[in-house]
Amino acid sequence: MLSTPSVNSAACExxxxxxxxxxxxxxxxxxxxxxxxxxVTSSGATASNPGAVSIRFGKTAAGDALxxxxxxMHDVLADEPDGRR
Numbered sequence: 421m422l423s424t425p426s427v428n429s430a431a432c433e434x435x436x437x438x439x440x441x442x443x444x445x446x447x448x449x450x451x452x453x454x455x456x457x458x459x460v461t462s463s464g465a466t467a468s469n470p471g472a473v474s475i476r477f478g479k480t481a482a483g484d485a486l487x488x489x490x491x492x493m494h495d496v497l498a499d500e501p502d503g504r505r
Contacts, residue, residue, distance in 0.1 A: 428448045429446060443461050454483055456482075456483070458478070
């Protein structure tokens, strides 16, 4: 599910299971005009510190790089049969 806490940021849960949660978030970096932070986080109920969020991946990217990622995801999903999206 996609959530949009503000116009310039959004988050999407990729996994929401009893033992594990994974989320992708995209937000502006105010110190760098036009830059965004792309972050994948996870938390586990069975971890040594349940509920603690771990950053699995983080990357700063400009809008043109994010548009390239968007196009790549669109191209891949366009080739999938409707039932597999």
